[in-house]
Amino acid sequence: ETPVVLVTGGAGYIGSHAVLALQDAGFPVVVFDNLSTGIRSAVPDGVPLIEGDIADTEHVAEVIRGFQVGAIMHFAGSIVVSESVEKPLKYYRNNTQNSLGLIETCVRLGVKHFIFSSTAAVYGEPEAYPIDEESPTRPINPYGQSKLMTEHMLRDASAAHGLNTGILRYFNVAGADPAGRAGQNTPAATHLIKVAVQAALGLRPAISVFGTDYDTPDGTCIRDYIHVSDLADAHVLALRHLVGKGGNLLVNCAYGRGFSVREVLKAVEKVIGRPLPVDDAPRRAGDPPALVAKADRIHGLLGWKPAHGSLEEMVETALAWERRSAEESKARRAS
Ligand code: UDP
Missing domain, CATH: 3.40.50.720 (NAD(P)-binding Rossmann-like Domain)
Incomplete structure (x- = not known):
């Protein structure tokens, strides 16, 4: 069926x-x-x-x-x-x-x-x-x-x-789709990796780290x-x-493992090969320090085999998509 x-x-x-x-x-x-x-x-x-x-x-x-x-x-x-x-x-x-x-x-x-x-x-x-x-x-x-x-x-x-x-x-x-067929289009998106690659491309002046005094190894929030x-x-x-x-x-x-905000920003810097403009900022209301899943059930029940799980690949595909969208909107403005 x-x-x-x-x-x-x-x-x-x-x-x-x-x-x-x-x-x-x-x-x-x-x-x-x-x-x-x-x-x-x-x-x-x-x-x-x-x-x-x-x-x-x-x-x-x-x-x-x-x-x-x-x-x-x-x-x-x-x-x-x-x-x-x-x-x-x-x-x-x-x-x-x-x-x-x-x-x-x-x-x-x-x-x-x-x-x-x-x-x-x-x-x-x-x-x-x-x-x-x-x-x-x-x-x-x-x-x-x-x-x-x-x-x-x-x-x-x-x-x-x-x-x-x-x-x-x-x-x-x-x-974003590794073949470049789709990506995050929402212009007002506030998600960390999206915002970080926009800062990397100069589409934003800087990226703010919301909270550096959490009870985590480097003081920033951890997400899966x-x-x-x-x-x-x-x-x-x-x-x-x-x-x-x-x-x-x-x-x-989820994959069942977490990265801190600083680790994500470091991965972005590694992919683009230069430092990002980063500001330390106060905590954002309602952010729990860590959200990491136990992901055994999805593997066991569905036989799910993630194929794009490295932080680098998430950053690279997001960056490629953002770069292409920026070029397309520049071309549209010029025509
Ligand atoms: N974050 C940040 N700077 C940003 C956007 C997000 O420091 O410009 C942090 C945010 O405080 C949280 C983590 O990155 O700890 C993930 O935030 P996001 O908005 O991507 O997802 P959420 O976990 O809130 O659903």
């Missing part, structure tokens, strides 16, 4: 990489995206892009019927933690309420498989490391809460209606960075698992 996969948010960063991985694996794909942060050119030629809002459940239903969709990968949503503190209701609407509508539509139309983009933010500030999937879920911001509520809806809908569900909790996603193409492959494996075995899947998506 090779179901047609509807990818919500397929014009965004992680969604566009998942579309490539699905295509490479031979799954027919349809993208549904309102292009609020995603971009049209991120959708490969030959993949239908339906411009629409998942809040419009009738539109979603029409697409599911029209393309005989058998599986959903649900990436569409809002993802900026600080914004979620200022505009919590936007997060409960875009992430929780719109997911509810989508889940209802899938149950109503008999879509069998639902794969959901969740986040390590559901764990909040963990008491024990590394973080496994049974760790307590106590989000410390509306973003994490809005995603956790969707996890609960999926679990209950699965028990009551037989929906097969895959919940993927992402740690820190970075890098995962290459976006390995994460995309995990989605394909999760889908195959649901198609073959059914049931529910809950997995951390």
Whole structure:
């Protein structure tokens, strides 16, 4: 069985990489995206892009019927933690309420498989490391809460209606497609590796290190960075698992090892061959000192074999993408 996969948010960063991985694996794909942060050119030629809002459940239903969709990968949503503190209701609407509508539509139309983009933010500030999937879920911001509520809806809908569900909790996603077909397009992205390669290319004056007095070996925060193409492959494996075995899947998506902010910046300097302009800055509100996963389950259950796990490759692919995007926008301005 090779179901047609509807990818919500397929014009965004992680969604566009998942579309490539699905295509490479031979799954027919349809993208549904309102292009609020995603971009049209991120959708490969030959993949239908339906411009629409998942809040419009009738539109979603029409697409599911029209393309005989058998599986959903649900990436569409809002993802900026600080914004979620200022505009919590936007997060409960875009992430929780719109997911509810989508889940209802899938149950109503008999879509069998639902794969959901969740986040390590559901764990909040963990008491024990590394973080496994049974760790307590106590989000410390509306973003994490809005995603956790969707996890609960999926679990209950699965028990009551037989929906097969895959919940993927992402740690820190970075890098770009090694073949250069996709990358992180969001101009306002605040992610460390993205910001660091922008500073390396002179697109920003400097990079700030948010907090140098944490209780970590070098005083800066530690995160478990995962290459976006390995994460995309995990989605394909999760889908195959649901198609073959059914049931529910809950997995951390990470490599199970962490790098500090200083280590990341050092890797960027090594790749570009010169020092970066770095400022030490105060801590950013709500940043836990370390977030490192226990990643045994995803390996064991899915046979996942990450192929791009070195920090250098994450930096190199992010840099290559950023460089090309900068050149393209320069060429556009000149013409
Ligand atoms: N960070 C930083 N400077 C930046 C962006 C991020 O020092 O310009 C730090 C941030 O405080 C955190 C780590 O890098 O400790 C990863 O942050 P990011 O925003 O990439 O992801 P998060 O872990 O917040 O999801």
